[in-house]
Amino acid sequence: MINVVWLKRDLRLTDHQPLWQAVQHELPFAIVYVIESTYWHLPDTSARQWQFVHQSLLELKAHAQRLGGDVWIMLGEVEHCFSQIHQRFTIKHIFSHQETGNDWTYHRDKRVLQWCAAQEIKWQEWPQFAVKRGKLNRDNWDNLWQQFMSQPTLALPDLHRALPQPATQFSRTELAVNELPTMVLEPEKIRYPGNDTLSCIQPQRAGSLAANRVLNSFIQERHKAYLMSVSSPIKGQQNSSRLSCYLAYGNLSLREVIHTTIAALPTTSHKRALTAFKSRLHWHCHFIQKMETEPQLEKHALHSSLRSLRSESFEQAAFDAYKAGLTGVPFVDACMRMLQHYGWINFRMRAMLISFSSYQLWLPWQQPAQHLAQLFTDYEPGIHYPQIQMQSGTTGINPFRIYNPVKQGERFDPKGEFIRRWVPELAQISDAYIHQPWLTTQTKRANYPVPKLEPMQAARLARNTLFEYYKNHVEKTETARVVQVHASRATRKRTPAQRKPAINHKQMSLF
Numbered sequence: 001m002i003n004v005v006w007l008k009r010d011l012r013l014t015d016h017q018p019l020w021q022a023v024q025h026e027l028p029f030a031i032v033y034v035i036e037s038t039y040w041h042l043p044d045t046s047a048r049q050w051q052f053v054h055q056s057l058l059e060l061k062a063h064a065q066r067l068g069g070d071v072w073i074m075l076g077e078v079e080h081c082f083s084q085i086h087q088r089f090t091i092k093h094i095f096s097h098q099e100t101g102n103d104w105t106y107h108r109d110k111r112v113l114q115w116c117a118a119q120e121i122k123w124q125e126w127p128q129f130a131v132k133r134g135k136l137n138r139d140n141w142d143n144l145w146q147q148f149m150s151q152p153t154l155a156l157p158d159l160h161r162a163l164p165q166p167a168t169q170f171s172r173t174e175l176a177v178n179e180l181p182t183m184v185l186e187p188e189k190i191r192y193p194g195n196d197t198l199s200c201i202q203p204q205r206a207g208s209l210a211a212n213r214v215l216n217s218f219i220q221e222r223h224k225a226y227l228m229s230v231s232s233p234i235k236g237q238q239n240s241s242r243l244s245c246y247l248a249y250g251n252l253s254l255r256e257v258i259h260t261t262i263a264a265l266p267t268t269s270h271k272r273a274l275t276a277f278k279s280r281l282h283w284h285c286h287f288i289q290k291m292e293t294e295p296q297l298e299k300h301a302l303h304s305s306l307r308s309l310r311s312e313s314f315e316q317a318a319f320d321a322y323k324a325g326l327t328g329v330p331f332v333d334a335c336m337r338m339l340q341h342y343g344w345i346n347f348r349m350r351a352m353l354i355s356f357s358s359y360q361l362w363l364p365w366q367q368p369a370q371h372l373a374q375l376f377t378d379y380e381p382g383i384h385y386p387q388i389q390m391q392s393g394t395t396g397i398n399p400f401r402i403y404n405p406v407k408q409g410e411r412f413d414p415k416g417e418f419i420r421r422w423v424p425e426l427a428q429i430s431d432a433y434i435h436q437p438w439l440t441t442q443t444k445r446a447n448y449p450v451p452k453l454e455p456m457q458a459a460r461l462a463r464n465t466l467f468e469y470y471k472n473h474v475e476k477t478e479t480a481r482v483v484q485v486h487a488s489r490a491t492r493k494r495t496p497a498q499r500k501p502a503i504n505h506k507q508m509s510l511f
Helices: 017-024 047-066 078-089 103-119 138-150 208-220 222-229 244-248 254-267 271-293 316-324 330-342 347-360 366-375 381-392 405-412 417-422 455-473 476-486
Strands: 002-007 029-035 072-075 091-097 122-126
Touching: 002 017, 002 078, 017 029, 017 091, 017 122, 029 078, 047 208, 047 366, 078 091, 078 103, 103 122, 138 254, 138 271, 138 476, 208 222, 208 244, 208 254, 222 271, 254 271, 271 381, 271 476, 316 330, 316 347, 316 366, 330 347, 330 366, 330 405, 330 417, 347 366, 347 381, 347 405, 347 455, 366 381, 405 455
Parallel strands: 002 029, 002 091, 029 072, 091 122
Antiparallel strands: none
16 A cells, blocks of 8 residues: 655655655555646647646656655656556555646636545645635735745655666556556656647756756845846846746645745845845735636636627738738747747837737737647746736726836836847948838838837727727726636735725726
């Protein structure tokens, strides 16, 4: 009889509650990661995400082996893999972190729960973030965050009772009828189970060793330029924390990052920068909590009155140009091409890409959301979909932020250096026209498209359409529900009237 530690988005050994709990039990345990081929064929997963997971798994397995343990890497559906383990060893408990993933993982977990109940196996889960499962009072959420993050981090556990990987694959005779055999894979046999080609040309290095190096370099030095450069697509690549991938796949725990940041605050001369960074880590859990509370955010607008907004407006040609970085708006196209290359771009530019697809192109948010999810190596569903909805104007409680990509380019790339790097077709365009090449005849020689509508004109049309839609269709009772269930709360108490959003025409700003 054994216990199983099921790894999902928690590819580390330190500050790992399920692993720690397994060590406390007397039974031997297996640390298991299942490569779920169905998951890797979803429209919001990609080869670049797999690159990061694969590298993390190889490092994790080697680390566990140095400590006297191992990680079993299996291929198949989770219930089938657990069935094979159960038939050979008999599982008593399964330990894992809770996962706030996409709709597919939500239903996968429900199937696993049913399988465990049928086999009389106890599945215990622990939160990985300050996110509450089940009924939630948002008024108390900040206290929950503080309590979770103030807990001490868990040290590296003793892995000597962790079972080594079985020497041979499970035989067909041990399986249920019509169930395919699933191998426990050797590292050299691990292959990408999906079918897209969206791998990164220059990916960020994965694993806990790299994560700790990046965290330490940020805390010790790079944070000093954080406030001045976090919004720049050029400087932000170096001076943002660059921890998002490591948090998305659990190479680091969020609590480790919080504790390290708090410990550094008394010694830094750039307290504002680290304080701002810590505040953003707080927002990390705030958005995941939205997805945990309302899992359908991946598919439906948060505000039910807004579910028909843009529903009939999908234009394939515009979407294809957007994906290719050929919209005719240089700063937008440069950001998209950088994202394609690295699998990462800073938060402000992500928001601008979403805003542009939603307002200037007037595309329904679901298709761009899936495409951007595939491009983001650090794709975290619980952050991704609530952010997409907030930036595309479907929450009903957030002021509209309609980005002017020309203004953004002039602010963050005044000489056009970033544009010329990623949109080399425009290398010969003068500085005077680099942000609006459609205003000069030089563009004809550049083999670069002209936008269907000038960005400011398209944004004004979107703003007017939104204002009329809100005035005629948005129900106040639904807005009140969204506020009560999902709106952030300040530390001080606020009355319901103070929490009420005040969206009006002036707040639909172009910036």
